Amino acid sequence: MILSALALTLNFTLFQSDMPKVKATFDHAIDGDTLSIKVNNRKKTVRLLLVDTPESKKPNTPVQPYAIEAARYTESLVKTCDMSIQYDTKGKKDRYGRELVYLYCGDTMINEALVRQGYARVGYIYQQKDHLNELLAAQKKAKQQGLKIWSIKGYVNTDGEGFNSTAQQRQDETDIGVQIREALHRILDAAIDGLIKGIKNIFN
Secondary structure (H helix, E strand, O other): OHHHHHHHHHHHHHHHOOOOEEEOEEEEEEEOOEEEEEEOOEEEEEEEOOEEOOOOOOOOOOOOOOHHHHHHHHHHHHOOOOEEEEOEOOEOEOOOOOEEEEEEEOOEEHHHHHHHOOOOEEOOOOOOOOOHHHHHHHHHHHHHHOOHHHHOOOOEOOOOOOEOOOHHHHHHHHHHHHHHHHHHHHHHHHHHHHHHHHHHHHHO
């Protein structure tokens, strides 16, 4: 009985994580992570799930480094490919009414490709998380290699969403990172000192 219930749970989980793909055609790129597409000849705006590219069209925000390149990269991949979209098991839309999707060219997920190439960071993580682990793995590699957005020190806002547009913001981000590392080192040093003292007390 327990094994049967476990099997049903596993089958349900597998089914839930394998949402169907819906055929679509490219209309135009709005920016690196937002596109206009057509499904059954009807236009809709879609936002790529779990990724965030620099801003190029946000009001009162200057064009951020790698914003134009990210939009061009997305467009170059999808404008002539066999395109499809896939929804997350936890919801289809955001608060702006945009549909949230994983975008595919054939079997290649564009969300993951943007992160892997350093054009996007993992961001806007809400209840939709079907592919979060693979995107985090792609981000780790891009960050280690210093690709694109990761090549600018302090550019990626690690304490929240988005990017630091100005030199001062990037310096502030770097300063905060240094402070955190120094605090962690102090905590580690104190823990080691305490451990050493404890060992000495045992043998004295």
